Amino acid sequence: MLKGIPRILSPELMKILMEMGHGDEIVLADSNFPAASCARKLVRADGHAMLDLLDAILAFFPIDTYTAYPVTLMQVVPGDPMPAIWEKYRQILIHHGIQISKLGFVERMAFYEKARQSYAIVATGEESLYANIVLKKGVIEAAR
Template structure:
């Protein structure tokens, strides 16, 4: 154990975040996402939801400031009766709390899958909300 690192951040997840470079992407996948068949590197966060993990990650993970939208959500499939997922408002609040108000990019379902296959890592969660998948593009920490 280390001080100030939330227990939801596993040693493996902390290692992955530290290995990642500028522009690399991290996927937080809901429980329905085909994480194992898509991942280059698969991390398990069983028993956890995406919002609590997102909040813990953003305490350490700089979002890319060189792109318009460093956060991408899977767009609702046209014709799906789900409507706008309520979890997106929760994500907006969490991302804003950590200092980013640029809004989100929305990727069509199969485009999201293809992008996830190229991501540095996928974190598989037990999130039950539909359309709860999120991609985070890593930024840089400016020199002081």
């Protein structure tokens, strides 16, 4: 534990978030996602709700501003209802100053492929379906 670092962020996850560069993507996977079989780097966050993790990450992680949709969800298969958790995602994004229009959707099979190409996948304990989310890292300008 360190001052100012939320305890839901494991040392390994913090290291990975720091290592990522402009354009690298990280997948926050719900508890049913095949995270272990898709991940180049797998970080486990068993038992944690997605909203808690997302909120902690966005406090540090710059979202890409060069792409149309730097935050991506998996499209609902026709017939399935709109996941309730998505509305909460919108609120967190707004809370962190990210425009909702930045939220994109990717068809299921393309989403799996995107996950396989991502820098890391975090396996959460989120119970909701369609709760997977991909974040693309942006640039931090000078003048630290």
